[in-house]
Amino acid sequence: MASLKFIISLLLVVVALVTQAQVARSQNCGNELNSLTVCAPFVLPGSQNSNPSSECCAAIRGVDQGCYCNTMRIISRLPSQCQQSPMTCP
Structure with a gap:
């Protein structure tokens, strides 16, 4: 029983670390894109x-x-998510 609790605790820690890493990458990506102005x-x-x-x-x-x-x-999906026809560029 103690080993199951340990495994569950370990899995929760891994999930938390993965989530934190994804948030950090997302924030970094936003900063990178802002630099393109x-x-x-x-x-x-x-x-x-x-x-x-x-x-x-x-x-x-x-x-x-x-x-x-x-x-x-993400940009290419936006029109269909807004009930618009897909955009095509010549």
Whole structure:
């Protein structure tokens, strides 16, 4: 019986650690994405300057690939979650 309690306690600790790590990664991803605001002048429709600045390039290098890919997956699901047709880009 004591061994079962130990195993359950250990599992709860592992779950808590995994959850804490995911929250930390999520917060870090948000900070990385916020750093991309320096790239706005180069991606907004109608922008005359198509060459990114060194600050923009540094910000892009600072975003983890997993963060970027997860964000793009979430963005691509938003229209259907808002009862809109999927967006396609030429």
